[in-house]
Amino acid sequence: MHAFSYARPTSAAEAVEMFSRAGEGARFIAGGTTLYDLMKLDIEQPRHLIDVAAIQQLDGIDTAGDVLRFQALARMSAVATDEVVLRDYPVLAESLSKAASQQLRNMATIGGNLLQRTRCLYFRNGANGFYPCNRREPGSGCGAMGGLDRGQAVLGTSGFCTAVSPGDLPVALVALDARVDVIGRTGMRTMPIEDLYRLPGATPHLEFNLAPGEMITAIVVPKTAAGRASTYHKIRDRESYAFALASAAVALEMRGGRVERARIALGGVATRPWRAAAAEAELAGKTLTPELALKAGRAAFAEAVPGHHNAFKIELGARTVADAITIAASRSI
Ligand SMILES: Cc1cc2nc3c(=O)[nH]c(=O)nc-3n(C[C@H](O)[C@H](O)[C@H](O)COP(=O)(O)OP(=O)(O)OC[C@H]3O[C@@H](n4cnc5c(N)ncnc54)[C@H](O)[C@@H]3O)c2cc1C
Incomplete structure (x- = not known):
């Protein structure tokens, strides 16, 4: 230290x-x-x-207004158990309650959750030159390429990095078109949550679109009827206290058995929280059937590029999306 x-x-x-x-x-x-x-x-x-933990103005949850507003220091456990979130936005509550452990959720903030760094084995276990990692040490190489890559991403990768974006909450927030408020030396600004995350490209060490010294102050989620017909479905090696192998956040606007509009994002399989626009388009305006749900799941992975040991994530991911669509639809009333 x-x-x-x-x-x-x-x-x-x-x-x-x-x-x-x-x-x-x-x-x-x-x-x-x-x-x-x-x-x-x-x-x-x-x-x-x-x-920043003592800044009281950054701690709080407001679900009464036109939008859901979570201050950056709200604890994961507080947001996960908020009664409006639980009732009207299960995708948010589930993305939080399926993350980490109760003790960690009591301590961890949602602002910190958005900015956690990858759990890639080569990133975390390689300090002091043991494994190369372009994300940890630009230009050093990537141990996962040609190494054990079972946990690596199949979407959004580059020749420099295949590390998975680890957070669950950001995936749910992408599906709900959330925004992030930040403050810096030049004042305040707001951006779509998707814009917070960079693709690795040739500079994987640059992970977030934040200037030095910019601080997240709040996460703002538009209220939507699709919130109730939503879920965060997370598949992992064990059923608790593990990061996603594949996950899907799905929120649906349904009319009868027909999908009016779908919002779908993926976790565990991509280098950033991943909007699955092709899967959304597959569902829009159609009557939902198990076959259509799987077709949408497969569309989400049409551009996936597997490594040596992680091709299973493509079929697993497609089926995770399909199951999530079915669960979300079952909540539509
Ligand atoms: C064993 C274990 C298992 C876990 N499992 C999961 C899991 O399954 N799913 C999941 O999503 N997460 C998981 N996590 C990660 C956990 O959710 C994060 O560690 C936590 O959310 C980070 O929040 P924090 O407040 O502790 O952040 P900190 O550790 O305090 O900060 C994290 C990063 O964010 C920056 N930061 C913090 N707050 C702000 C702010 N307001 N503005 C700008 N920068 C800020 C810090 O500089 C730092 O870079 C796990 C963690 C552990 C240790």
Whole structure:
């Protein structure tokens, strides 16, 4: 562990100011469930920690207005058990309650959840030159290519990186067209959640579209009737406390047995939370049948590129999407 300074601002403006004064090597920290891990693994060596956990204005959930508004410091467990979220947006509640463990969810914030880093074995186990990783050390290579790649992505990969985007909540948020509010030195801005995430391309170490010192303040989810007919379906090696091998967030607008509009996003299979537009198009305006659900699932993976040991994710992913569509449709009333 390397020495670092520690500061605890009490407002968002103070946090941004402290970050900017601290200069290179500064990092925000919230619940600490990702960043402290990465520091202990020697993958991250921040020189200044700006602990935002005491900023009360960034902690809260508002589901009463025109939109759902979750402040960045809301704990995963608080959002997962909010009664409006549970009743009207099961896709959100399930994406959170199927992530990590109860203890972690009590500690972890939703802002930190959006910015967690990949669980790729070569990224996490390779500090100090043991394995190459372009994401951890630009230009060093990729241990997963030609190595064990069972857990790697099949969508959105590049010749530099195939690491999976790990979070469950971001997948649900992409399906619901959520937005993220951020504050930085130049003021506040808002962006679609999809724009927060970069494809790896030739620069996989640049993971998020945030400027240095920009802080997430809130996540805003439009209210939609499709929320109720929704689900987050997560397939993993064991049924709890594991990251997704394949997951699907599905929200449907149905009229009788017909799908008016579908929103579908994928996790566990792509380098960023992945909108499955081709699957959505496959369903739109059609009467839902098991065959159509599977056809939509297959459409989601039409452009998938498998490695050596992860081709199974294509069929698994397609069936996960199909099952999620069926579950979501069964909730439509
Ligand atoms: C054993 C284990 C299992 C897990 N399983 C899952 C799982 O199945 N699914 C899943 O989705 N997640 C899983 N997680 C990840 C967990 O959800 C994240 O660690 C957690 O959500 C991160 O939140 P945090 O507040 O602790 O973030 P921190 O560790 O405090 O921060 C994480 C990152 O976000 C940055 N950051 C934090 N808050 C802000 C902000 N407001 N603005 C800008 N930057 C910020 C930090 O600088 C850091 O880079 C697991 C974690 C562990 C340890």
